[in-house]
Amino acid sequence: MFVVENELFMEIGIVIFFIIVFFIAFIKKDRKSFEISSEPKRGTRAERNLVSILKHSGIPEQTIFHDLYVKKHNGNFSQIDLVVATKVGIIVFEVHDYNGWIFGTGYQSQWLQILANGQKKYKFDNPIMQNNKHISDLRKTLKQFDNIPFYSIIVFYGDCIVKDVSFVPKGTFLVKPERVIEAMRIIIANNEPAQYTNKHEVVKVLQEAVNNGESPEVQWQHIENVRDMMGKDRIFG
Numbered sequence: 001m002f003v004v005e006n007e008l009f010m011e012i013g014i015v016i017f018f019i020i021v022f023f024i025a026f027i028k029k030d031r032k033s034f035e036i037s038s039e040p041k042r043g044t045r046a047e048r049n050l051v052s053i054l055k056h057s058g059i060p061e062q063t064i065f066h067d068l069y070v071k072k073h074n075g076n077f078s079q080i081d082l083v084v085a086t087k088v089g090i091i092v093f094e095v096h097d098y099n100g101w102i103f104g105t106g107y108q109s110q111w112l113q114i115l116a117n118g119q120k121k122y123k124f125d126n127p128i129m130q131n132n133k134h135i136s137d138l139r140k141t142l143k144q145f146d147n148i149p150f151y152s153i154i155v156f157y158g159d160c161i162v163k164d165v166s167f168v169p170k171g172t173f174l175v176k177p178e179r180v181i182e183a184m185r186i187i188i189a190n191n192e193p194a195q196y197t198n199k200h201e202v203v204k205v206l207q208e209a210v211n212n213g214e215s216p217e218v219q220w221q222h223i224e225n226v227r228d229m230m231g232k233d234r235i236f237g
Helices: 002-037 045-056 127-139 143-147 177-189 199-212 216-230
Strands: 064-071 077-086 089-097 100-105 110-115 120-125 150-157 160-166 172-175
Touching (some): 045 064, 045 077, 045 089, 045 177, 077 127, 077 177, 077 199, 089 127, 089 177, 120 127, 127 143, 127 150, 127 172, 143 199
Parallel strands (some): 150 172
Antiparallel strands (some): 064 077, 077 089, 100 110, 110 120
């Protein structure tokens, strides 16, 4: 009886061992695959989560470009959260992480965030306009982008509710992360294939923008440019 019990425990132990080994191997493989699309230290946690959602939904990794720094004609950089190249055009993502209720329109320069049952109110830049500016900056990097459609997806992470937002432009979507793929499918299903003249050129430009973000000098320059644009160092209270 004692021998039988020992054999049973050994068999259970072996099964548990192989389950643990398989689980560890799966986690390592998954993490390695994730790091191909997005370096662990690049972008925000929400952005990295979005990359993971796209990858696990079957979006080819080679079409996903995260944390881009697009060089503009004046030497400054435009920072873009995420870009996906698709057969119908370029999808540009703007990622935000908010709580509370969100109010705004497509044409207002600032939107409103309301917290604590209306006791706290904060203004923030219109994310639709922000992403349209990013799209404009990206379009200027390649001549063929003049004839390629661009689409905008604003992703709201956090415990927020898009309470009252109107006048959202055509080709623009506001979504929570769990509905990103749904928005992408709508874009792809309802638009004709884009007329790319040189796909390798498109990939090269997007990858170069990602590579720019690996440079501490580029990151610092972008921070300084934003600070100078806001002009806070020129305010003496």
